[in-house]
Amino acid sequence: MESICVFCGSSVGKRPEYSETARSFGKLIASRDITLVYGGGNIGLMREVADGALEAGGKVIGVMPKLIVDKEIAHNSLHELKIVNTMHERKALMAKLSDGFVALPGGFGTIDELFEIMTWNQLGIINKPCGLLNIEGYFNHLLEYISCAVNERFVRPEHQANLIVDNDPEELIDRLEKYRSQVAEKWIERLKVDLI
Numbered sequence: 001m002e003s004i005c006v007f008c009g010s011s012v013g014k015r016p017e018y019s020e021t022a023r024s025f026g027k028l029i030a031s032r033d034i035t036l037v038y039g040g041g042n043i044g045l046m047r048e049v050a051d052g053a054l055e056a057g058g059k060v061i062g063v064m065p066k067l068i069v070d071k072e073i074a075h076n077s078l079h080e081l082k083i084v085n086t087m088h089e090r091k092a093l094m095a096k097l098s099d100g101f102v103a104l105p106g107g108f109g110t111i112d113e114l115f116e117i118m119t120w121n122q123l124g125i126i127n128k129p130c131g132l133l134n135i136e137g138y139f140n141h142l143l144e145y146i147s148c149a150v151n152e153r154f155v156r157p158e159h160q161a162n163l164i165v166d167n168d169p170e171e172l173i174d175r176l177e178k179y180r181s182q183v184a185e186k187w188i189e190r191l192k193v194d195l196i
Helices: 016-031 044-055 085-098 106-125 140-150 158-160 169-177
Strands: 003-007 035-038 062-067 082-086 100-103 130-133 164-168
Touching: 003 085, 003 106, 016 035, 016 044, 016 100, 016 169, 035 085, 044 062, 044 169, 062 085, 082 085, 085 106, 100 106, 106 130, 106 158, 130 169, 140 158, 140 164, 158 164, 164 169
Parallel strands: 003 035, 003 100, 035 062, 062 082, 100 130, 130 164
Antiparallel strands: none
């Protein structure tokens, strides 16, 4: 795996463990000679993961829409900062640049990015591993929702299984590198209508 895209918050959250783990995760990515791709920010957990990778001598690529760059929150020490026009272009370019994806704690944007990648995998648009680093159990309720969606037959078990979840950063990267997608033979159930 040559590159990992990290989705995470533009805030640090309320627990110091979020920042500490994000920074150490950036260092871990660099130590494994993997390029970090992320949203390009100089705030929140985004800054922590980028600074961790940079401190460890890793390569870091940021992708940011111009409207956010204009608010002066772009990280100015990256190897590359790719400026795009829209949030849609940002996600598409991050997906193109990355061999795998990991979500750390974050808000709506983080979950949006994570679920878009999972959806693209489900549709066969891409076939790349996607993981959650479940720091301090942050994603427990999200995982309960996904299990509920499976139980209610809105998500197939194979697609749930394609999300790699771990609270150990090294183990998570090991599992991403060994990833083999589970493919459902059929993911759309046709509505059967009985004509009388």
